[in-house]
Amino acid sequence: MRFAIRRPFAIPLVILGLIVIIGVVVTFDYITLLFDSVNDNAIDFEVPATDKDTGQPVTSHPQLIPKILHQTWKNETVPEKWRAAQESCLQSHPDFEYKLWTDESARQFIADEYPWFLDTYDSYPFNIMRADAIRYFVLHHFGGIYIDLDEGCQSRLDPLLTYPAWVRQADPTGVSNSVMGSTPRHPFFMRVMLELKNYNFNWRVPYITVMYATGPLFLSVIWKQHKRWAVSDAEQVWILMPPEPGAAYFNDLHGSSWHEDDAKWIMYLGGHWLLFTVLGFVLAAVVGLTSYLVVRRVYYPRTSLNYKYLEYGE
Numbered sequence: 019m020r021f022a023i024r025r026p027f028a029i030p031l032v033i034l035g036l037i038v039i040i041g042v043v044v045t046f047d048y049i050t051l052l053f054d055s056v057n058d059n060a061i062d063f064e065v066p067a068t069d070k071d072t073g074q075p076v077t078s079h080p081q082l083i084p085k086i087l088h089q090t091w092k093n094e095t096v097p098e099k100w101r102a103a104q105e106s107c108l109q110s111h112p113d114f115e116y117k118l119w120t121d122e123s124a125r126q127f128i129a130d131e132y133p134w135f136l137d138t139y140d141s142y143p144f145n146i147m148r149a150d151a152i153r154y155f156v157l158h159h160f161g162g163i164y165i166d167l168d169e170g171c172q173s174r175l176d177p178l179l180t181y182p183a184w185v186r187q188a189d190p191t192g193v194s195n196s197v198m199g200s201t202p203r204h205p206f207f208m209r210v211m212l213e214l215k216n217y218n219f220n221w222r223v224p225y226i227t228v229m230y231a232t233g234p235l236f237l238s239v240i241w242k243q244h245k246r247w248a249v250s251d252a253e254q255v256w257i258l259m260p261p262e263p264g265a266a267y268f269n270d271l272h273g274s275s276w277h278e279d280d281a282k283w284i285m286y287l288g289g290h291w292l293l294f295t296v297l298g299f300v301l302a303a304v305v306g307l308t309s310y311l312v313v314r315r316v317y318y319p320r321t322s323l324n325y326k327y328l329e330y331g332e
């Protein structure tokens with residue numbers, strides 16, 4: 019007797035196979051985030067030397083990123099609790115241009131420079147999403163260093179100006195968007211900017227929507243995709259490693275730390291892979307059985323006699 023998959027099983031099997039394949043393709047970049055401990059492009063902390071004549075900091079490599087600091091807040095009045103952090107960056111970098119992006123100036127900037135994005139920008143259900151998006155756009159347009167308002171500066175940022183583009187490593191996986199630097203029109207931020215539109219999906223759960231559509235998880239996924247294609251040094255994204263005691267560019271005051279939980283959520287999924295695998299199989303079994311029953315009903319609505327007859331071949 020020839021081996022053949024019985025007809026009632028064939029269609030559910032194909033459906034199941036497609037579901038699994040689509041599932042893997044859709045989640046591939048997220049899955050790879052679970053296996054990312056090594057960094058080829060790590061930036062280590064460095065204190066710039068001081069020029070004897072001018073007293074200015076000098077770096078061992080040429081400056082690539084323009085001396086601009088970007089921050090965002092809803093209006094010009096920065097809350098008291100973040101003034102110290104803001105001041106620490108301003109005072110240690112008097113030679114940097116400073117841009118505080120407010121709700122109003124940020125929207126105007128998008129309308130003027132990236133009008134194709136304005137609809138998406140306005141469509142975001144949460145302000146934090148606009149705050150996420152604007153930082154990618156200003157880095158693409160002007161270049162410079164973006165710093166979250168709750169991050170203070172501990173030392174001169176000049177060495178960070180010598181890399182074409184960089185982001186900070188997130189704990190425990192992926193990258194964060196709390197501090198980033200870039201030359202104008204860097205291909206990575208170009209990609210990030212263009213992908214924002216594709217990832218603008220409302221998942222109905224606020225936290226998940228923000229995290230997947232504009233936040234660090236979104237950035238991490240685009241970074242993974244970019245890493246696969248970027249080949250030249252200039253196109254690569256460098257990674258600022260977590261600070262060591264006494265050797266840090268920034269000190270985090272944890273004022274708006276809810277974004278930091280994104281990576282923990284991914285690791286939670288990773289840590290409970292057995293549970294999710296079992297759940298996946300249960301779900302697959304339910305889908306498979308249901309479609310089997312449906313198909314059987316549709317194709318063989320009558321008695322089991324007909325069914326047996328088919329089994330033995332005609």
Ligand SMILES: *[C@@H]1O[C@H](CO)[C@@H](O)[C@H](O)[C@H]1NC(C)=O
Nearest residue numbers: 091092093094095096097120
């Ligand atoms: C900014 O917003 C705060 C509270 O939302 C308000 O108290 C303050 O006056 C605003 N500042 C400006 C310059 O409009």
